[in-house]
Amino acid sequence: MSCYVDxxxxxxxxxxxxxxxxxxxxxxxxxxxxxxxxxxxxxxxFQDHPWRWHHDLPEHLRPRAIELGARELTMREVGALLRRRxxxxxxx
Numbered sequence: 001m002s003c004y005v006d007x008x009x010x011x012x013x014x015x016x017x018x019x020x021x022x023x024x025x026x027x028x029x030x031x032x033x034x035x036x037x038x039x040x041x042x043x044x045x046f047q048d049h050p051w052r053w054h055h056d057l058p059e060h061l062r063p064r065a066i067e068l069g070a071r072e073l074t075m076r077e078v079g080a081l082l083r084r085r086x087x088x089x090x091x092x
Contacts, residue, residue: 002027003035003070006078008059020059024070025081029053038068051085 003026012019024041026032036046036055045056057065066072073081 002031003065003068004073004078004081005057005062005065005070006073006075008062018058018060021056022059022062023078024055024057024065025073025078035065035068035070039065051089051091052082 003024006023006025008020008022010020014021024032024036024039026035032053032055033046036043039057039061041055041057041061047054047056
């Protein structure tokens with residue numbers, strides 16, 4: 001499974017139970033949803049977009065995602081992943 005997590009950030013105005021999140025990303029949507037299911041992440045945390053799709057992941061679940069095989073990415077690596085997705089989607 002090719003899944004990834006980025007750095008944790010504060011979202012104090014999110015209006016959610018948790019205010020610190022990272023992004024859970026993957027090479028494919030099925031891989032992303034499988035990891036989210038394994039972590040017990042509700043579907044409402046899925047951010048659907050043509051090329052920036054991801055799950056918002058509460059900070060306390062990040063270590064478990066890494067235990068399950070998610071790789072930590074830098075912001076530069078996240079940018080490269082998203083650029084690749086955008087190109088694959090044919091979006092200029």
